[in-house]
Amino acid sequence: MTTTTVRQLIEHLFKVEDLDEPVLYQYYLAEHFGLDSSSEVWGRVVEKLGSLIPGTESSADLIAEVVIEEEVK
Numbered sequence: 001m002t003t004t005t006v007r008q009l010i011e012h013l014f015k016v017e018d019l020d021e022p023v024l025y026q027y028y029l030a031e032h033f034g035l036d037s038s039s040e041v042w043g044r045v046v047e048k049l050g051s052l053i054p055g056t057e058s059s060a061d062l063i064a065e066v067v068i069e070e071e072v073k
Contacts, residue, residue, distance in 0.1 A: 003046050003047060003050060006029075009027070024063060026059075030042035
């Protein structure tokens with residue numbers, strides 16, 4: 001699994017054509033869990049999850065359902 005750093009995320013977002021486009025997002029940093037950014041524990045957690053939050057597919061499914069609901073209005 002690969003991990004994503006804050007820098008990589010920012011670089012990716014700057015590639016978006018319309019930087020004023022609304023976005024849904026969720027991210028976690030070590031500090032959200034009372035850890036230092038250099039924490040070995042946090043590094044292992046990120047490595048284990050590969051920068052992906054479990055259930056991402058179900059979140060995408062939920063968003064897709066709402067998109068469909070809103071399109072038919």
